[in-house]
Amino acid sequence: MIQYHAQLARMTTFQLGGVAERLVQPSSIRELAETIALGRRRGWPTRILGHGSNLLLRDRVLPGLTIRLDRRGFGTLRAQGYEVTAGAGVSLSRLIGFCVGRGFHGLEGLVGIPAAVGGALRNNAGGRDVTIAERLSSVTLLNRDGDVVTLPRGELSFGYRSSSFAESVILEAVFRLERGVREEALQRCRDHFQRKRADQPLAERSAGCIFRNPPGDFAGRLVETAGLKGLRIGRAEISPLHGNFIVAHRGARSDDVLRLIDHVRERVANVHGVWLELEIEVW
Ligand SMILES: Cc1cc2nc3c(=O)[nH]c(=O)nc-3n(C[C@H](O)[C@H](O)[C@H](O)COP(=O)(O)OP(=O)(O)OC[C@H]3O[C@@H](n4cnc5c(N)ncnc54)[C@H](O)[C@@H]3O)c2cc1C
Ligand SMILES: NC(=O)C1=CN([C@@H]2O[C@H](COP(=O)(O)OP(=O)(O)OC[C@H]3O[C@@H](n4cnc5c(N)ncnc54)[C@H](OP(=O)(O)O)[C@@H]3O)[C@@H](O)[C@H]2O)C=CC1
Numbered sequence: 001m002i003q004y005h006a007q008l009a010r011m012t013t014f015q016l017g018g019v020a021e022r023l024v025q026p027s028s029i030r031e032l033a034e035t036i037a038l039g040r041r042r043g044w045p046t047r048i049l050g051h052g053s054n055l056l057l058r059d060r061v062l063p064g065l066t067i068r069l070d071r072r073g074f075g076t077l078r079a080q081g082y083e084v085t086a087g088a089g090v091s092l093s094r095l096i097g098f099c100v101g102r103g104f105h106g107l108e109g110l111v112g113i114p115a116a117v118g119g120a121l122r123n124n125a126g127g128r129d130v131t132i133a134e135r136l137s138s139v140t141l142l143n144r145d146g147d148v149v150t151l152p153r154g155e156l157s158f159g160y161r162s163s164s165f166a167e168s169v170i171l172e173a174v175f176r177l178e179r180g181v182r183e184e185a186l187q188r189c190r191d192h193f194q195r196k197r198a199d200q201p202l203a204e205r206s207a208g209c210i211f212r213n214p215p216g217d218f219a220g221r222l223v224e225t226a227g228l229k230g231l232r233i234g235r236a237e238i239s240p241l242h243g244n245f246i247v248a249h250r251g252a253r254s255d256d257v258l259r260l261i262d263h264v265r266e267r268v269a270n271v272h273g274v275w276l277e278l279e280i281e282v283w
């Protein structure tokens with residue numbers, strides 16, 4: 001079912017931006033495939049939305065078709081031996097909870113990342129010691145020809161916050177985990193979460209790190225040493241806790257964040273001679 005002029009802000013962690021011209025939240029692969037085929041026939045630009053934790057939506061109508069994969073339609077979660085199959089719409093926190101509850105370890109380093117499995121694979125989300133691709137066994141995709149295919153890890157490529165999925169929709173994935181002690185896995189989750197919460201403003205509205213780390217350096221360090229932490233434009237602020245996070249306060253608009261991004265890039269370029277590349281996507 002197509003929803004017209006659907007509010008999208010609440011479907012992102014920034015909670016900013018306008019409405020989708022058309023939104024579909026498919027409840028099956030078939031509905032997803034039919035929706036994508038319809039979009040092609042009509043020439044609608046089409047985007048896949050996960051948990052919206054790496055996106056900034058502009059303050060305007062998002063043209064074309066937005067397809068949101070959530071747990072209702074893409075919520076598979078099952079174990080066979082030490083392999084866990086998770087649907088694209090399952091949150092990482094739910095996946096990690098499922099694994100840790102069974103004493104399976106390997107994904108604890110991803111705790112505190114508010115992504116869905118599909119978005120996490122697309123961006124090869126990672127924590128201090130692990131990226132999601134490292135535990136991947138296979139992925140099932142809807143490819144650009146409309147076929148459902150399962151590819152082993154060896155046929156996929158991943159990089160720093162990047163993957164080879166650009167043209168496909170991730171439907172579900174199998175992760176290979178290791179037998180561990182449940183209490184120890186739980187403790188590792190607590191430790192990772194505590195460290196992440198100490199370093200990053202997890203309770204505030206953001207999209208995680210705004211910029212990619214430039215080779216050999218850290219965007220957060222460059223922003224901090226350019227004297228920009230705590231700077232505000234409108235109701236958007238560079239987090240005083242982490243220089244690579246912009247947080248949106250009540251009443252913020254996307255435009256405030258965009259202006260702050262421009263300001264940071266120019267200042268960091270002047271001070272350090274480095275042009276920061278965006279890590280988030282702006283839609
Ligand atoms: C508080 C906070 C902390 C964060 N910490 C981290 C961190 O430590 N490490 C890290 O790597 N990231 C972090 N992030 C960023 C973000 O969580 C990741 O980029 C994550 O991978 C985005 O997943 P998502 O489901 O929200 O995807 P979305 O933001 O919804 O989408 C991101 C991209 O994936 C595509 N996509 C989504 N689902 C699918 C699918 N099923 N098939 C194909 N393409 C798809 C979208 O089209 C878009 O291009 C953080 C974000 C926040 C808000
Ligand atoms: N900066 C921001 O704007 C935001 C920051 N965050 C922060 O990011 C971190 C991770 O966020 P998030 O992934 O949303 O997870 P949280 O740790 O905040 O917990 C909520 C999650 O618990 C999951 N859940 C509900 N029931 C169960 C269950 N029975 N077993 C396992 N999991 C369950 C839900 O998954 P499901 O969705 O599948 O129902 C939901 O995603 C947190 O620290 C949070 O504070 C989170 C959101 C926004």
Ligand SMILES: C=C(O[C@H]1[C@H](O)[C@@H](CO)O[C@H](OP(=O)(O)OP(=O)(O)OC[C@H]2O[C@@H](n3ccc(=O)[nH]c3=O)[C@H](O)[C@@H]2O)[C@@H]1NC(C)=O)C(=O)O
Pocket residue numbers: 126127128199207208209210211212213218219220221222224241242243244279
């Ligand atoms: C949050 C994200 O991912 C995060 C991920 O959570 C952490 C896990 O340790 O590692 C990356 O951050 P990061 O490189 O800033 O990691 P941190 O360990 O916080 O900082 C790296 C270095 O920069 C310094 N730093 C960081 C922030 C700051 O304000 N000032 C500063 O000087 C730190 O002291 C440290 O020496 C990812 N960011 C990127 C752009 O790669 C995301 O992708 O959205």
